[in-house]
Amino acid sequence: MMTGEEYIESLRLQQKEVYFMGxxxxNVVDHPAMRPHINSAAVTYRLATDPEYNDLASATSHLTGRKINRWTHVPQNQEDLVKKAMMLRAAGQITGTCFQRCVGMDGLITLYSVTWEMDQKLGTDYHERFKTFLIETQDHDYMTDGAMTDPKGDRSKRPSDQHDPDLYVRVVEKREEGIIVRGAKMHQTGAINSHQILVMPGTAMTPADADYAVSFAVPADAPGLIYVFGRQVNDSRKWEGTIDQGNPTYGVVGGEAMIIFDDVFVPWERVFMCGETEFAGTLVERFASYHRQNYGACKSGNLDVLIGAAVAVADMHGVAKAGHVKDKLAEMAHLVETMYSGALACSYHCSSFGCGTAFVDPVLANASKYNTARYYPEVTRLAQDIAGGFIATLPSEQELENPRVASFIHKYYKTGENVDPIDRIKMGRLIENMTGSTPIVECMHGAGSPQAQRVVIQRLIRWQDKRKLAEEIVREEQEESAWKPSNC
Ligand SMILES: Cc1cc2nc3c(=O)[nH]c(=O)nc-3n(C[C@H](O)[C@H](O)[C@H](O)COP(=O)(O)OP(=O)(O)OC[C@H]3O[C@@H](n4cnc5c(N)ncnc54)[C@H](O)[C@@H]3O)c2cc1C
Structure with a gap:
């Protein structure tokens, strides 16, 4: 397993084609727009080698028996799934933001069972290829970018019906040694600081979409891969100073990028699906359940930080004992624990596939992600309520050194004898950062928009069983009412 520092240094060995602001x-590693996200991903390495956390963040490979980082592990039982959720909450508490490594982890977990099922049904040899890839990933402790979301064009049309055939990643050529792929994947969390890219189809497919039913892995600096790093609200603060960033060490969300596949060559040994359209939907849905398990865990960890910031500011403002503030903090904690309980419940209520991989309960996992999309903004609303307007109107940190106004800022931002105004400003910036638009959009659309969770819930709930329960009750009630006391 790599340490955090070794992970960061390993990124210097790759020559990726990355663009930002034209x-x-x-040098991705030392770029101020990118470094905080890299520091955050490094926490996934740090925890695995930290005595306090390594029971959660490391595991034993079921393939090699070697000790590996849990972010590369395929869960074998309930304990593995529960530890995955606990690990994510812990990492969320430490970083206060996204640490990016779980999309790739869930891609690895999902492809393990889907390739096994494809081989069972179709006689292909994807699973053996995938196992070789997985062992390499575990032994080198690679960070994997999980690339599922296509540009999608007109959402009402299938991949093969789009006005431009490249709006979903597709195979444009098959050669003896491998395939050539073209297209793009959008919103890729941690892409610029991953070692490899694991591509999966982003939707269920029909036979007409065979060229789009493709899954493969490539090194992150493979020829033809182009990264366009996204902008975030207030991102110029990253190169303007420290305090105004709010979370200067770890940043906001995952530093997402668009990945362009400009006719990229993939050797056959790294191709894990190629034309098997009937398995695309299974892959997407299974991945989604594993990934939705995470949201109730990592985001509750992030919100623990936000609750802590609200507690600190309430104290600095002298309102910590006010009944409505205590009430609001309790409401925040209740929502956060509700999110987390969903992540734990779907882990405890698990099943397993024929290949031995443990699987979360999909209804509970989807309900947990749905709660996260609803509750995260609610918790941020309450944090803003408690914090007050200063989080939206603070002067720049440069003013703290401005000889004309610095003393006034210290004087007027100081709320009590024992309050350091700089501490208050830092907490305010943290709350501003965590309650701004980017994390809220991530909770809404990351792992799929809320409607995607409703669709799964609608489909998996056994409505007729529930109806029967009601009919049973009514029937018993009728029998009950037919009964008359014998003495009247
Ligand atoms: C911060 C962040 C990080 C992310 N990280 C990753 C990542 O690492 N890897 C990855 O692969 N993806 C990632 N994603 C992508 C994420 O999974 C998608 O944003 C999500 O699936 C929604 O897709 P979309 O953004 O294209 O929105 P859309 O699909 O356009 O959805 C917008 C709205 O349209 C509705 N809609 C969409 N299609 C239809 C339809 N056919 N009929 C009716 N209504 C429809 C949706 O329900 C929603 O209400 C990330 C997203 C964010 C915001």
């Missing part, structure tokens, strides 16, 4: 970025 410029090619030669």
């Amino acid at each position: 410029q090619r970025v030669e």
Whole structure:
């Protein structure tokens, strides 16, 4: 297993083609827009080698028996699934933001069972290929970018019906040694700081979409891969200073990028699906359940930080004992624990596939993600309520050194004898950062928009069983009412 520092240094060995603000970025590791996200991903390495956390963040490979980082592990039982959720909450508490490694982890977990099922049904040899890839990933402790979301064009049309055939990643050529792929994947969390890209189809497919039913892995600096790093609200603060960033070490969300596949070559040994359209939907749905398990865990960890910031500011403002503030903090904690309980429940209520991989309860996992999309914004609303307007109107940190106004800022932002105004400003910036638009959009659309969870719930709930329960009750009630006391 790599340490956090070794992970960061390992990224220097790759020559990726990355663009940001119109410029090619030669040194991703030290770029101020990217470094906080890299620090956050490094926490997934740090925890696995930290005595306090390594029971959660490391595991034993079921393939090699070697100790590996849990972010590369395929869960074998209930304990593995529960530890996955606990690990994510812990990492969320430490970083206060996204640590990016779980999309790839869930891609690895999902492809393990889907390739096994494809081989069972179709006589292909994807699973053996995938196992070789997985062992390499575990032994080198690679960070994997999970690339599922296509540009999608007109959402009402199938991949093969789009006005432009490249709006979903597709195979444009098959050669003896491998395939050539073209297209793009959008919103890729941690892409610029991953070692490899694991591509999966993003939707269920019909036989007409065979070229789009493709899954494969490539090194993150493979020729033809182009990264366009996304902008975030207030991102220029990353190169303007420290305090105004709010979370200067770990940043906001995952530093997402668009990945362009400009006719990329993939050798056959790294191809895990190629034309098997009937398995695309299974893959997407299974991945979604594993990934939705996470949201109730990592986001509750993030919100623990936000609750802590609200407690600190309430104290600095002298309102910590006010009944409505205590009430609001309790409401925040209740929502956060509700999110987390969903992540734990779907882990405890698990099943397993024929290949031995443990699977979360999909209804509970989807309900947990749905709760996260609803509750995260509610918790941020309450944090803003408690914090007050200063989180939206603070002066820049440069003013703290401005000889004309610095003393006034210290004077007027100081709320009590024992309050350091700089501490208050830092807490305010943290709350501003965590309650801004980017994390809320992530909770809404990351792992699929809320409607995607409703669709799964609608489909998996056994409505007729529930109806029968009601009919039973009514029937018993009728029998009950037919009964008359014998003495009247
Ligand atoms: C911060 C962040 C990080 C992310 N990280 C990753 C990542 O690492 N890897 C990855 O692969 N993806 C990632 N995603 C992508 C995420 O999974 C998608 O944003 C999500 O699936 C929604 O897709 P979309 O953004 O294209 O929105 P859309 O699909 O356009 O959805 C917008 C709205 O349209 C509705 N809609 C969509 N299609 C239809 C339809 N056919 N009929 C009716 N209504 C429809 C949706 O329900 C929703 O209400 C990330 C997203 C965010 C915001």
